[in-house]
Amino acid sequence: xxxxxxxxxxxxxxxxxxxxxxxxxxxxxxxxxxxxxxxxxxxxxxxxxxxxxxxxxxxxxxxxxxxxxxxxxxxxxx
Numbered sequence: 078x079x080x081x082x083x084x085x086x087x088x089x090x091x092x093x094x095x096x097x098x099x100x101x102x103x104x105x106x107x108x109x110x111x112x113x114x115x116x117x118x119x120x121x122x123x124x125x126x127x128x129x130x131x132x133x134x135x136x137x138x139x140x141x142x143x144x145x146x147x148x149x150x151x152x153x154x155x
Contacts, residue, residue, distance in 0.1 A: 088096070097105065122130070137143035 097108065100108065134143055
């Protein structure tokens with residue numbers, strides 16, 4: 078039976094690394110997998126992706142099908 082406890086404890090990198098090393102090999106693999114998912118989700122778009130998106134938006138704008146949002150919403154995200 079697995080029990081979890083949520084603690085708000087500040088750990089140094091070395092302390093965290095020590096805890097990770099105490100995990101089983103399978104748990105370490107799971108942790109790496111989860112961390113990779115987080116990194117992929119947080120990656121910035123590449124220059125090529127940005128340019129492709131702009132090209133698609135320009136085509137949609139010319140066709141009158143571009144969906145827009147209020148500038149306030151966009152600025153609040155920044």
